[in-house]
Amino acid sequence: MEGRGGGSTPGVVDRPIDLVGLLAAGHHPAAGAVVLFSGEVRESNLGRAVAYLEYEAQVLLAEKMIGEILSEAKEKWRLSVAIAQHRIGRVEIGETAVVVITASPHRSEAYTANRHIIDRIKHEAPIWKCEHYQDGTKEWG
Amino acid sequence: MTIHVYAGLKDYFLPEFELTEEVGNIDQLRACLLAINNQSAKLLAACRFAVQEGFIDSTYKFKSHEIVIVVPPSSGG
Numbered sequence: 001m002e003g004r005g006g007g008s009t010p011g012v013v014d015r016p017i018d019l020v021g022l023l024a025a026g027h028h029p030a031a032g033a034v035v036l037f038s039g040e041v042r043e044s045n046l047g048r049a050v051a052y053l054e055y056e057a058q059v060l061l062a063e064k065m066i067g068e069i070l071s072e073a074k075e076k077w078r079l080s081v082a083i084a085q086h087r088i089g090r091v092e093i094g095e096t097a098v099v100v101i102t103a104s105p106h107r108s109e110a111y112t113a114n115r116h117i118i119d120r121i122k123h124e125a126p127i128w129k130c131e132h133y134q135d136g137t138k139e140w141g
Numbered sequence: 142m143t144i145h146v147y148a149g150l151k152d153y154f155l156p157e158f159e160l161t162e163e164v165g166n167i168d169q170l171r172a173c174l175l176a177i178n179n180q181s182a183k184l185l186a187a188c189r190f191a192v193q194e195g196f197i198d199s200t201y202k203f204k205s206h207e208i209v210i211v212v213p214p215s216s217g218g
Contacts (some may be wrong), residue, residue, distance in 0.1 A: 002218055023145075024190055027214070034171060038217045040174075055217065056147055057217075058145075058212065060193070061191055061195065061210065061212070064195065065176060070174045086217055086218075097218065098199075098217060098218050118218060121145055121217055121218060122215065122216075122217050122218035123215055124215055125217055126147070126191075126210075126212045126215060127215060127216070127217030127218075128147060128148035128149075128213060128216050128217065129147070129218075130214065139148035140148045140216070141214075141216030
């Protein structure tokens with residue numbers, strides 16, 4: 001079955017993201033460029049010490065939307081490969097929360113499409129971040 | 142009608158609850174939710190709405206026993 005994250009990849013997972021495994025799926029004989037973006041959890045936000053992040057999603061809608069974003073980008077920039085995966089649940093400092101991989105014959109399209117995909121996922125997909133701070137407070141993004 | 146809410150909306154509503162009132166469209170649903178907790182007004186104003194098939198707009202007419210998802214502004218990544 002086709003995953004919504006591109007190829008057989010699920011778009012939303014509740015386990016650590018396998019960057020190396022996903023990058024291996026990003027190679028394609030027609031592609032001279034592969035771009036991998038990894039969105040990772042920072043130790044501070046606006047001067048506040050972050051303990052960890054917790055992500056929540058409406059999984060069915062998020063999967064569907066990620067699939068549509070990837071399909072549109074793949075067609076627009078003629079990508080050989082487009083993969084995106086977002087993690088939900090508790091994500092620790094330094095861990096990957098979201099990954100986008102794009103591959104195309106030349107680097108320009110892979111870079112541009114990658115940025116477009118991550119921007120749309122951040123702003124449109126029904127996925128939410130709750131920041132848990134070192135002082136014990138929390139705040140939804 | 143069953144309502145599902147997420148993220149910051151859970152500070153104002155249960156994650157899942159039933160509405161017994163007759164609610165025909167998004168405007169009526171918003172009013173109904175505000176009547177339950179008017180402190181949600183600012184966040185609710187920024188929310189999108191969806192049903193199982195996907196996002197809906199203000200012209201959508203709710204069916205009876207529909208599951209409606211209230212979607213706060215995205216903050217993934």
